[in-house]
Amino acid sequence: MAKVTFIEHNGKEHTVEVADGLTLMEGATKNMVPGIDADCGGACACATCMVFVPEEWLAKLPAKEDMEETMLDFCEHSEANSRLSCQIKVTKELDGIRVTMPESQH
Amino acid sequence: MAGQEKNGIVIIGAGQAGAQAVMSLRAEGYEGPIRLIGEEAEPPYQRPPLSKKFLAGEIGFDRVELKPAEFYEQSGCELILGTRVTRIEREAHLVHTGDGRAIGYDKLLIATGSRVREINVPGFDLPGVHYLRTVGDVREVQTHFHAGAKLVVVGGGYIGLEVAAVAKKNGMDVTVLETADRVMARVVDPIVSHFYQRIHAEEGVKIRTGETVAGFEGKGKVESVVTGEGEKFPCDFVVVGVGILPNVELAQEAGLHVENGIVVDECTQTSDPDICAAGDCTNHPNGVYGRRLRLESVQNAIEQGKTAAACLTGKAKPYSQVPWFWSDQYDLKLQIAGLSTGYTQAVTRGDPDHARSFAVFYLKDGVLVAVDAVNRAPEFMMARQLIAKHAKLDPARLRDETINMKEIEKA
16 A cells, blocks of 8 residues: 555645555546546556656656657657656555646647 | 426446546536436446456456446446436437436436447357457356367457457467458558468467358357358357447437437537537547548547537537557557558558567558557657648658657658
8 A cells, every 4th residue: 555646737636545556547547536547548558647756756666668668758748757657556665656747648 | 497406417328438428527517416327237447458458357347447436426426327228308308217217317428339249140149159348248258268268259350359369378279260351451451460360370379361150059058150161160159259339229219310320519419409429329520530430449438528528518628639549469569540541552660570569651642641550659659649730751761760750750
């Protein structure tokens, strides 16, 4: 279980508890956090679940696989600290993580 | 009417479009009653994983359901499940259900989706002959899943091939029978069909093209599939995936304009101003292609669900996007952007004859209209943007893998 804070583009914060094994994306969609569309449901096929991760947390995340890396590389609003939240499995180590969402996922 | 309680919004169909509309209605600030009526027993769930990870048993229902049950309670949405709507009475603003209820609406959303196309050949009702559209279907198919079981898949489309890949990975003996002369013939170029035929052959799945099914035989359960040529394929079970049909009958019987889907405008409004329709069941205009489309896709369901929520609350949020689709088979992710219909040239990037990663770009008079990308996210992502702006591209540059996709447009 990890406490995760999702911050909307307008600054509004949502702190939710996410069970181990779920993805960060599921932590948002199952807890009614707006701002993560996840159209493909977590198949790494659509890039509509992007989040921005602060530097101090980036290193604690599992490395990006090729698919995520290239999807992000070609995503219109992505930045160096972008991740696809459907590719991040939640573990205890992520307790307290704060991520920001883009204005739009499209 | 003065004093009468508002009926609010009724949604027929608890699939992805219907569920999305509930979320978007509340996000748009709509505070009135919402009733979501679904024929299946389960609350709204995602369909794409059904033929992929859910079938494989890698994820359970808790991972495919769209929202936990509390969501509907908290959102003030009444979920009416296991209930079929039998009739829409437009003048009285009522929907009638199979269990004899009449439910009033101020605004109605039809999100009835689609159903599997059935094959009515002798033996079609033998136990062991399955389709794959619902969670219930998958649970039945899974009862046959054990290593060594013989599976015959009827239909070499997305569903058939995804099922074949999952079954093979689980140690089954799999044969795919396809009527056309190649798999996925309806949606991709022969280059892509032949690639998938090679991959499935390498994985050990037998694909037989040009085979029609004349019937199913067996005593008490299916034991073999008989082809039009009279050949028999012994099996323990069968999965049929020969396409889907839009559920338009309710709309049609209510007198709405129906023509290859329920006809809606770019805001999802039907020919009745109090009724919208969204998802697989609609025939809608697409600005990117300048023509009407009926799509079988989750993206379309979600995006039209959003557009419908806006429309039902009096706002215009026109829907027009480059369609995209995907299919997972083995380690391969096929991502499709756009519609290749009417293409004049197919340009290949990569080596589909030997590698497990390549892309095919479809050009119509030089303008990019679609891409099929296998394990090629850059090609897929870039094409989505280029298709939207009708980019005219140089085939030689597309073919040249030394040119980064980000630079592909430059002369």
